[in-house]
Amino acid sequence: MAEPDPPPPxxxxxxxxxxxEAGRALAxxxxxxxxxxxxxxSAGPEAADVLEAQAMMARxxxxxxAVRALTDAGVAAERxxxxxxxxxxxxxxxxxxxxxxxxxxxxxxxARAVAVAAGRPMPGVPAREEPFVLVAKDLAPADTAVLDLxxxxxxxxxxxxxxxxxxxxxxxxxxxxxxxxxxxxxxADGETVMVDADDGLVLPSPAEQVVAATLARAKAxxxxxxxxxxxxxxxxxxxxxxxxxxxxxGGGADVAAAVAAGARGVGLFRTELLYLxxxxxxxxxxxxxxxxxxxxxxxxxxxxxxxxxxxxxxxxPFLPLGEEPNPALGVRGVRAFRGAYxxxxxxxxxxxxxxxxxxxxxxxxxxxxxxxxxEAAWFAAKAHxxxxxxxxVMIEVPAAALTAQEVLAEVDFxxxxxxxxxxxxxxxxxxxGSLGALQDAGHPAVLRLVALVAxxxxxxxxxxxxxxxxxxxxxxxxxxxxxxVTSLSMAPAAIPELRAxxxx
Numbered sequence: 001m002a003e004p005d006p007p008p009p010x011x012x013x014x015x016x017x018x019x020x021e022a023g024r025a026l027a028x029x030x031x032x033x034x035x036x037x038x039x040x041x042s043a044g045p046e047a048a049d050v051l052e053a054q055a056m057m058a059r060x061x062x063x064x065x066a067v068r069a070l071t072d073a074g075v076a077a078e079r080x081x082x083x084x085x086x087x088x089x090x091x092x093x094x095x096x097x098x099x100x101x102x103x104x105x106x107x108x109x110x111a112r113a114v115a116v117a118a119g120r121p122m123p124g125v126p127a128r129e130e131p132f133v134l135v136a137k138d139l140a141p142a143d144t145a146v147l148d149l150x151x152x153x154x155x156x157x158x159x160x161x162x163x164x165x166x167x168x169x170x171x172x173x174x175x176x177x178x179x180x181x182x183x184x185x186x187x188a189d190g191e192t193v194m195v196d197a198d199d200g201l202v203l204p205s206p207a208e209q210v211v212a213a214t215l216a217r218a219k220a221x222x223x224x225x226x227x228x229x230x231x232x233x234x235x236x237x238x239x240x241x242x243x244x245x246x247x248x249x250g251g252g253a254d255v256a257a258a259v260a261a262g263a264r265g266v267g268l269f270r271t272e273l274l275y276l277x278x279x280x281x282x283x284x285x286x287x288x289x290x291x292x293x294x295x296x297x298x299x300x301x302x303x304x305x306x307x308x309x310x311x312x313x314x315x316x317p318f319l320p321l322g323e324e325p326n327p328a329l330g331v332r333g334v335r336a337f338r339g340a341y342x343x344x345x346x347x348x349x350x351x352x353x354x355x356x357x358x359x360x361x362x363x364x365x366x367x368x369x370x371x372x373x374x375e376a377a378w379f380a381a382k383a384h385x386x387x388x389x390x391x392x393v394m395i396e397v398p399a400a401a402l403t404a405q406e407v408l409a410e411v412d413f414x415x416x417x418x419x420x421x422x423x424x425x426x427x428x429x430x431x432x433g434s435l436g437a438l439q440d441a442g443h444p445a446v447l448r449l450v451a452l453v454a455x456x457x458x459x460x461x462x463x464x465x466x467x468x469x470x471x472x473x474x475x476x477x478x479x480x481x482x483x484x485v486t487s488l489s490m491a492p493a494a495i496p497e498l499r500a501x502x503x504x
Contacts, residue, residue, distance in 0.1 A: 001125060001126060001134060001135065001136035002123065003137065004109070004111035004115070004462075005115060007082050007114075007116075008118065009079070009080040010079065011242045011264060012078065013076060014071070015077070017155065018068075018073075018074065021071040021076060021080060022067060022072070022077070024077035025080050025113075026064055026067060028077070028113045028114075028116035028117035029067070029113050029184070030059070030407070031113075031406075032058050032109060032113045032116060033056075033058040033124065035112075036051045036054050036058065037051070037052065037055050039051050039348060040052050048271050048318050049276050054108075054109060059097070062088075063085070066087065069082055070373060078118045081110065081113045085107075086104055089103055089106050094215075104140065104160075105140065108143075127154070128262060131152075132196055133152075133153055133155075133156060133185055133193050134156070135185070135187055136155075137157065138160055138166060139157055139160075143327070147173070147175065149174075149175065152175065153176070153427055154174055154175065154176040154187070154195040156177070156178050156184050156195060156202050158177045158182070160179035160180055160255065165181055167179050171469075171493070173493070174491075174493035175437075176195055176197035176199050176368060177197055178195055179436075180434065180436045181202055184478075191205060192206065192211075198473075204426055208231070216240075228401070232239075235499070238276070239346055241481075244265065244267075244486070244487040244488075245262070245263060245480050245490075246263055246269065246489035246490075247263035247266050247490065247491070247495065247497055248270070248467060248490055249266050249269055250270045250273040251294065251493075252293030252294055254492065255293070255294060257492040258298075258495075259298070261493065261495040262326040262495055263495055264298075265301035265303055265306050265361065266298065266304060266489070267302075267471075268306060268415070268467040268489050269303055269305040270306060271305055271306060271308060271348070272308050273318060274286070274290050275308055275310065279463055280318055281347070284347055287347070287352075287355075288354045289365060291351060291355035291363075292355040295355060295356065295360065295363060296359065296360060296474050297428055299360035301362070303363050303364070304365075304395065305364070306366055307337075307365060307368065308336075308344065309368040309369070319341055321336060332368075332369050333367065333368035333369020333396075334370055334375055334379055335369060335375075339373075344384070349383055350387075351353070353386050353387035353388050364389075364390040364391075364392060364412070364413060365388045365391055366393055366414075366415055367383075367392075368394045368417070369396060369397065369420075370396075370407065372407070372411050373406040376408075377410040377411075379411075380412070390412040391412055392412055392413035393406070393415075394467075395414050395415070395421065396417040396419075397420075397424060401416075401449035401450075401453050402449070402452065404452050404453040405456040405459065405460070408456045408464075409460060412462060413462050413465070414463075414464050415464070415465045416450055416464065416465070416466045417468045418446065418450075418466060418467075419469055419488070420469025421450075421468070422443070422446050422470075425446050425449060426438045426443065426445070436481050441476060442475070450480065450483055450485070451483045454483045457486070458484050465486055466480050466486060466487070466488055466489070467489040468489075469490075471488040471489055471490045471498075472488075472494035474497070477498055477501070478502065
């Protein structure tokens with residue numbers, strides 16, 4: 001994938017007066033926004049939310065004001081677009097964490113808008129007739145979301161971490177992806193490569209026998225996934241326990257894929273996707289309708305909803321929490337709703353309870369980023385008072401895992417979020433590709449914390465699931481089951497192969 005064009009030169013002569021240049025620049029931004037919305041319309045729900053958020057960035061009034069100020073000062077349209085993004089880019093980069101990871105989104109928007117203003121095609125995925133492995137410095141959400149899966153066999157990027165937007169969207173679409181590969185841009189266009197996303201390997205110019213063996217292994221895995229088990233039944237642990245395979249979903253649009261994959265329900269319903277990209281929180285009625293759509297998809301099954309997971313590292317316009325020097329360790333998850341914004345949680349809990357009335361699926365509700373037993377008790381009391389039958393917590397903070405018996409004593413269940421638990425245990429930013437080797441949920445330190453939580457659940461007779469990326473890893477899943485977890489929840493596309501691996 002070719003890099004975007006170089007920045008337009010600072011002394012570029014404008015084609016007309018300030019008003020003419022402003023018109024060109026703003027028209028370019030609107031063209032980009034409209035293109036992103038078009039892509040969102042054909043993308044899955046998780047990708048669509050990302051693309052719509054990017055479209056909102058392109059239409060930000062502050063960006064338009066910055067462009068006009070520059071064109072009024074005699075700057076050419078394409079240079080004005082380029083410079084207008086600088087202030088926003090610097091602010092996000094300085095914030096770090098989730099916001100810092102959005103710099104790539106801004107760079108993508110800028111490259112597209114500059115190209116349109118200059119009368120050139122927007123940068124993006126190359127068009128090829130034959131299937132190919134796409135290699136890039138990084139891949140914007142706009143590109144990842146609309147990849148032609150009949151052409152793109154796998155993704156390899158030089159930048160990004162295991163939980164960057166590129167990696168998350170690739171997994172959601174079932175595309176093998178290896179991110180954060182140093183030196184991968186040195187591969188030659190047209191070179192044959194083998195991509196093993198399970199082991200994070202990219203092998204240039206593999207020998208013919210290696211290719212043949214790999215293709216045979218891939219075929220065998222697909223066949224095993226197609227025929228493994230009955231496609232819906234429980235997995236049995238060595239001690240006879242049943243372990244449910246569940247799906248991670250963002251909304252009703254994900255239900256069909258989850259059901260087709262054989263999910264026995266939902267282990268992580270990311271309700272925050274209903275809130276992202278909006279200037280106001282969804283109404284009570286909008287929430288009830290969205291939650292009921294997911295519940296209706298799993299008659300006789302289980303749906304575990306996570307309350308709004310937002311805060312300083314996932315800013316929302318209607319939830320201003322101020323700037324923080326380290327957002328990953330700041331006001332996020334349940335912490336954001338103990339105070340001025342408690343009413344947002346109250347409305348969500350009421351909507352979830354209303355959606356569950358006479359629903360065909362059982363609803364459990366859990367809070368993210370719980371750290372102490374006191375926080376767990378506070379949330380459980382609110383949830384039960386709202387009419388939620390089963391209230392639980394996400395175990396993402398090492399302190400909660402180390403005191404799991406006290407935390408679980410206050411709630412009905414727990415779900416381990418291995419992405420954040422690994423990040424905090426290993427002190428390795430989950431969005432930083434250079435620390436990818438440390439973002440390993442299979443590290444003994446992480447597994448010992450998982451074991452503590454599972455053991456607490458066994459003692460108290462309360463379910464403990466896993467809904468992080470580790471749940472979809474066939475090598476880790478068996479170990480998680482051995483440690484005592486009662487369910488594994490993952491992207492729908494991962495369920496058939498995991499089932500096959502666990503039942504063979």
